[in-house]
Amino acid sequence: MNGPLDWLGDLRPSLRASKEAWAAWRRLDADLETLAAADPGRGDQRARSSWLALIRRDLAAHVPPEGTGAALWQAGAQFISGYRDLDLREATGAGHGQMILDHAVPALADMWRARLAGGDLVGIAATEAHGGSRIQEITTRAAETTDGAWKITGEKCWVSRLEESSAFVVFVRDPAGQIAAVVVDADAPGLHRQVIDPAGLGGWTWGLVAFDNVTVDPEQHLLGGPGQGLAIFQSHFARFRPLVTACALGCAAGVLDQVRSMLVAKRATGILPRIRDNALIELGAAWADITASALLAFHGLAEAGAASDLAARLGKAHGVDAACRAVNRLAPLVGAAGFQRHHPIAKARFDLAALQYADGIHDSLYRSGGSELLRTVGSPAAAWGRAA
Ligand SMILES: Cc1cc2nc3c(=O)[nH]c(=O)nc-3n(C[C@H](O)[C@H](O)[C@H](O)COP(=O)(O)OP(=O)(O)OC[C@H]3O[C@@H](n4cnc5c(N)ncnc54)[C@H](O)[C@@H]3O)c2cc1C
Structure with missing residues (x-):
């Protein structure tokens, strides 16, 4: 029987992956095969989403082996997961949480490193009703309060991993009018989610996120420096x-x-x-x-x-x-x-x-x-x- 490793094998002369990377890809493929036995099927979205979240936790130990190119290994892992089902695109890796690991203050980055390693998921909230292809025109806005906190108001649409995400990286217009990226907990007071039924990629929930004066502390939750969002x-x-x-x-x-x-x-x-x-x-x-x-x-x-x-x-x-x-x-x-x-x-x-x-x-x-x-x-x- 053919499998995803045969396809990657055909690319082998161009991939420059180490022996350790190939061995880790084979282990991932074998674990996915075992976990597939408990797939509840595609008819019940809730059951499927819970199973996908469980898979992510079960596979949390599948990380790029020491000394191998992390990006190359992760791309191979994505190919292996997608071969079975595109819903498995979050089976391994930091996903959108990578933005937090790369740009958060050290304490927040460390906390998320641990949470992502335990299987937590981070969503991205960038798209707005005027069109996702024009992020420069976003209107979701952070206003500064007298104590230096930011209050976020606005609405994002077509957001994937809507209910499964523990937090979102949200793109907002900061008090100076520049685009900023902030981390917002999914259960923050004032954050409301509305599920929409998608025609594809329906394994994870999808829909709207509204921000009604959601408070964040820019000292803690702003990624990069001011105006670094784009x-x-x-x-x-x-x-x-x-x-x-x-x-x-x-x-x-x-x-x-x-x-x-x-x-x-x-x-x-x-x-x-x-x-x-x-x-x-x-x-x-x-x-x-x-x-x-x-x-x-x-x-x-x-x-x-x-x-x-x-x-x-x-x-x-x-x-x-x-x-x-x-x-x-x-x-x-x-x-x-x-x-x-x-x-x-x-x-x-x-x-x-x-x-x-x-x-x-x-x-x-x-x-x-x-x-x-x-x-x-x-x-x-x-x-x-x-x-x-
Ligand atoms: C399954 C799915 C999951 C998604 N997940 C997320 C997510 O997790 N987070 C998130 O933030 N977003 C998400 N999105 C949204 C996605 O990023 C947007 O669909 C994408 O950025 C395009 O934006 P839009 O759909 O608003 O289209 P638009 O930006 O409105 O573009 C639609 C069309 O209009 C054209 N257009 C734009 N400007 C002009 C112009 N001036 N003149 C003529 N034509 C123009 C575009 O080229 C395009 O052909 C998701 C979407 C889908 C379908």
Whole structure:
């Protein structure tokens, strides 16, 4: 039987992962296989969300081995998790809590290091009704009180891990009007959550977070310095997006292997006398698409600890698009069976479609990548000179 380690094995010459990293990936895959036995299925969202939270706690010991590239190992872990189900994208790792580890004052960072290691989850609350692609225009506001505390007022929408998160990193306009990132406990007085039913990525709850004069202490809860919010957002997503991409491509690889096994079984049992060319072509094209996009997702993770922001943005848009394309082309080969609401392939299609919005909407990512490519081009005059 094929598995996610076979896919990573095909990338091995380009991955530069240590022996220890491969061994840790194999252990993670084996533990996920064992834990899958208790999966309550996709019909009951509450039961599924509790099971996913439990998995995260059970797998808390799965961290990058000493001396291995943490970002590369985590990307491999995301591929392995996504191969089984995109809902497992929080199975390991600090996730959005990484912003706290990187930018909080030492006492808060230490507290969250312990909580994340115990399986707690941190959400991100950035998007507002005017549009998530324009974070510069956020209106959620922190007003300063006479004792120096901040009172946060406003509303965030489309927030994932809504009810499972113990805290949110919230992007607000600080009293000076600059964008700041603050840590807000999920049970802080004045914080209200409203669940919305999503069409994809429904394993974790999703919806609105309203802030009605929620108090934070900037000395404790502000990440980075004043006005550092946008820089934190960008540096976090430069690291986070390759992980999202790896998870999405793992999901598409899992679908390809399901289709492959189904076709082989149908031929073995004589249901199909032969496999037609159209199926062979889809399988071959999807394998190439997934593998090429995975190379871009893993690109540079081993050396720098994180891909460049440009590779992270374009790699996410391209990789999730490739995963959607592969699954949309493979799904018809399964027939109507794959169209059942809780079938893993139907779920993968919805989940991947949702990922074209979550963590960066794709047209915006391509557009910002394109404009960066124009900004950073060498002197146009010199280029024309050379061409002439
Ligand atoms: C499943 C899921 C999970 C999510 N999880 C989170 C989360 O945990 N936390 C969080 O903060 N957010 C989350 N989001 C929100 C996500 O980050 C946003 O969907 C994304 O940033 C895009 O924002 P938007 O949907 O408001 O679209 P918009 O920003 O409104 O963009 C929609 C379209 O309008 C276009 N557009 C924008 N400006 C212009 C213009 N001037 N002219 C023409 N067209 C324009 C865009 O390019 C795009 O095509 C999630 C979304 C989904 C679907």
